[in-house]
Amino acid sequence: MKKLSIIFIALVLLFTAACKKTDKPAVSTIDVSLTEAEKAGGVLTPEILWKYGRVGSIALSPDGSTVLYTVTHYDLATEARMTNIWSVPSAGGSAVQMTTVGGAGPQWIDNGAKIAYLEGGKVMTMKPDGTAKQEITGLQDFEILSFSPAGDMVYFTRRVKLDQTANEKYDLPKAKVRIIDDLMYRHWDYWHDYSYSHIFTASFDGSSISNEKDIMEGQRFDAPDAPWFDEADIAWSPDGKYIAYACKKLTGKAYTLSTNTDIYLYEVSTGEEKNITEGNMGYDRTPVFSPDGAMIAYSSMEEDGYESDLERMFVYNIASGERKWVSEGWDYNVGNIQWNSTGEIWFTSPYRGTQPIFKISLASGSITSVTKGDYDMGPLQLHNGVLVTGMMSMSRPTEVAAVDMLTGQFNMITDVNGHIYESIKMGKTEEKYIRTSDGKDLQNWIIYPPDFDPSKKYPALLYCKGGPQGPLGQSWSYRWNYQMMAANGYIVVAVNRRGNSGFGSYWREQISGDYGGRNIQDYLDAIDAMAKEPFVDSDRLGAVGASYGGYSVFYLAGIHNKRFKAFVSHCGVYNTIAEYGSTEEYWYPNKDYQGAPWDKPQPPGYNKFSPHTMVDKWDTPILIITGANDFRIPYSQSLEAFNSAQLRGVPSRLLFFENEGHWVTKPQNAVIWQKEFFEFLDTYLK
Numbered sequence: 228m229k230k231l232s233i234i235f236i237a238l239v240l241l242f243t244a245a246c247k248k249t250d251k252p253a254v255s256t257i258d259v260s261l262t263e264a265e266k267a268g269g270v271l272t273p274e275i276l277w278k279y280g281r282v283g284s285i286a287l288s289p290d291g292s293t294v295l296y297t298v299t300h301y302d303l304a305t306e307a308r309m310t311n312i313w314s315v316p317s318a319g320g321s322a323v324q325m326t327t328v329g330g331a332g333p334q335w336i337d338n339g340a341k342i343a344y345l346e347g348g349k350v351m352t353m354k355p356d357g358t359a360k361q362e363i364t365g366l367q368d369f370e371i372l373s374f375s376p377a378g379d380m381v382y383f384t385r386r387v388k389l390d391q392t393a394n395e396k397y398d399l400p401k402a403k404v405r406i407i408d409d410l411m412y413r414h415w416d417y418w419h420d421y422s423y424s425h426i427f428t429a430s431f432d433g434s435s436i437s438n439e440k441d442i443m444e445g446q447r448f449d450a451p452d453a454p455w456f457d458e459a460d461i462a463w464s465p466d467g468k469y470i471a472y473a474c475k476k477l478t479g480k481a482y483t484l485s486t487n488t489d490i491y492l493y494e495v496s497t498g499e500e501k502n503i504t505e506g507n508m509g510y511d512r513t514p515v516f517s518p519d520g521a522m523i524a525y526s527s528m529e530e531d532g533y534e535s536d537l538e539r540m541f542v543y544n545i546a547s548g549e550r551k552w553v554s555e556g557w558d559y560n561v562g563n564i565q566w567n568s569t570g571e572i573w574f575t576s577p578y579r580g581t582q583p584i585f586k587i588s589l590a591s592g593s594i595t596s597v598t599k600g601d602y603d604m605g606p607l608q609l610h611n612g613v614l615v616t617g618m619m620s621m622s623r624p625t626e627v628a629a630v631d632m633l634t635g636q637f638n639m640i641t642d643v644n645g646h647i648y649e650s651i652k653m654g655k656t657e658e659k660y661i662r663t664s665d666g667k668d669l670q671n672w673i674i675y676p677p678d679f680d681p682s683k684k685y686p687a688l689l690y691c692k693g694g695p696q697g698p699l700g701q702s703w704s705y706r707w708n709y710q711m712m713a714a715n716g717y718i719v720v721a722v723n724r725r726g727n728s729g730f731g732s733y734w735r736e737q738i739s740g741d742y743g744g745r746n747i748q749d750y751l752d753a754i755d756a757m758a759k760e761p762f763v764d765s766d767r768l769g770a771v772g773a774s775y776g777g778y779s780v781f782y783l784a785g786i787h788n789k790r791f792k793a794f795v796s797h798c799g800v801y802n803t804i805a806e807y808g809s810t811e812e813y814w815y816p817n818k819d820y821q822g823a824p825w826d827k828p829q830p831p832g833y834n835k836f837s838p839h840t841m842v843d844k845w846d847t848p849i850l851i852i853t854g855a856n857d858f859r860i861p862y863s864q865s866l867e868a869f870n871s872a873q874l875r876g877v878p879s880r881l882l883f884f885e886n887e888g889h890w891v892t893k894p895q896n897a898v899i900w901q902k903e904f905f906e907f908l909d910t911y912l913k
Contacts, residue, residue: 385425
């Protein structure tokens with residue numbers, strides 16, 4: 228339901244295999260080897276996609292010599308999941324499996340002499356060589372857990388029930404009813420459970436955790452903020468004296484209209500707390516203490532109610548209380564902040580379709596590009612002059628790389644899925660710019676089928692990104708996977724249309740209030756240019772997308788003038804007026820639709836840019852996908868679109884997941900998603 232920062236292992240698989248000096252999966256009941264048929268096929272399939280090992284946590288040792296990382300494997304037949312911890316030298320070398328019956332959330336403690344981790348819901352420690360495993364007692368019922376750098380305390384988060392249920396009010400335990408007096412009664416994919424995520428501190432003596440204290444006692448707020456509950460929003464100071472955390476201290480209607488989170492500096496010994504971002508009305512998040520503990524760097528958005536405002540880097544001086552916008556003049560988002568002891572801060576930014584690493588000098592304010600290449604970098608870990616990062620591309624999910632801090636060159640130090648790439652081919656990816664109809668340079672990423680032959684003609688898919696803001700970078704998805712589309716014989720056209728991050732604030736902000744305008748024309752310009760290529764069959768074009776991408780597909784269906792022969796819309800907005808009345812985060816439509824539907828005059832997001840107003844022009848087959856637990860764009864939007872298509876005689880299919888939300892995350896559901904996706908497209912494009 229909720230995105231937790233430490234994964235609990237619900238299923239403990241019983242095997243006692245020794246640690247392996249390899250990155251290939253350990254022998255277990257989860258078999259991720261490719262079948263002979265899969266090897267012979269030589270391309271990505273839905274079943275192979277669920278054999279990928281997924282890199283999760285990355286933890287660099289204090290001396291910079293060793294990287295811990297987690298790998299999660301899934302069993303498609305049973306939907307069982309197993310996460311284990313691995314270790315590899317940061318300089319490269321053989322990887323060693325540290326746990327075999329489950330392990331997650333690894334942290335270096337005792338100055339690198341021990342590793343703390345979770346196993347089956349228990350807190351454990353072990354030596355860096357994986358020996359001397361023992362349980363830490365005294366802590367139950369927690370979510371995020373972090374050990375103080377000083378070694379004598381922990382903080383953890385736990386849900387604290389503060390609200391009365393209808394059952395309790397009337398002493399009727401079998402009743403199924405909610406009494407609702409305010410907004411935010413449900414969020415993204417879960418109903419409010421009458422409890423709140425609170426931060427606790429506790430003592431740690433090396434073998435047990437005790438003396439719990441709720442530092443948010445009685446507060447009806449979540450920390451970290453819902454719905455992501457991101458552990459990066461809480462941080463220890465190096466001496467363990469302070470905890471900095473982000474929280475939106477608003478409820479109900481006020482919460483749903485605002486993005487105003489603040490960062491609070493909590494002094495552990497006294498319980499005193501200070502809002503260090505007071506007066507800034509947008510998101511303030513991800514506090515990171517400097518190595519000497521004197522300063523805190525954090526990301527900050529200026530505008531209240533704009534969830535995609537520029538993410539700026541600020542530094543707060545604890546002694547003086549001064550706040551400084553250190554990235555002023557940098558027109559790209561800042562994330563994955565890490566301090567260096569030399570007066571530099573290292574970070575990542577979505578930048579022209581990639582996410583490289585940059586550094587900023589606090590003395591001069593100058594920002595320097597560190598890495599290059601068609602990759603997305605992050606998260607970062609920096610200790611003792613050693614920098615490691617997660618790294619993904621359109622052709623490969625996250626692996627761990629070590630980055631030379633002088634040259635920016637990187638060395639891949641893990642190869643979790645090498646056994647898959649020994650047998651299957653990836654299609655070529657290519658950056659391609661075109662000129663838009665209004666004279667702008669528009670970046671496209673083209674993904675070609677494996678063994679692409681330019682003398683042949685291929686069907687093509689226009690990929691419409693969600694968001695609507697945010698980057699279209701070098702991401703690897705376990706559902707909207709470019710290489711999966713290419714493996715099925717399609718050329719994929721992924722467009723960095725207006726609204727996407729990485730091209731400056733003007734490009735990102737243009738989309739607000741203009742949903743059906745320039746960015747939709749960008750899509751048409753891109754597919755029109757691609758359709759002229761000799762290897763593209765202009766009579767076999769499709770458009771696919773989710774969320775705002777689903778909206779884009781619905782909108783294109785009414786204006787495409789017979790360009791496309793098939794559409795796929797996943798969890799898209801069909802009727803903006805109806806969506807406004809049933810969603811939950813109201814800062815989003817108030818900003819992007821430019822107000823509420825009852826405003827006078829009515830904003831164009833409702834009277835001009837709602838796809839339902841053009842359904843009379845729909846004439847092309849469409850697959851519509853949704854989940855019952857999608858409260859961000861309620862599933863009724865997809866039902867409205869499907870019903871309209873059916874009533875108008877448009878060939879259409881509805882794929883409805885009873886136990887999914889805005890995303891499809893369960894293995895067997897995801898395989899059905901892929902198979903229906905391609906069956907529908909193949910019917911009309913092949």
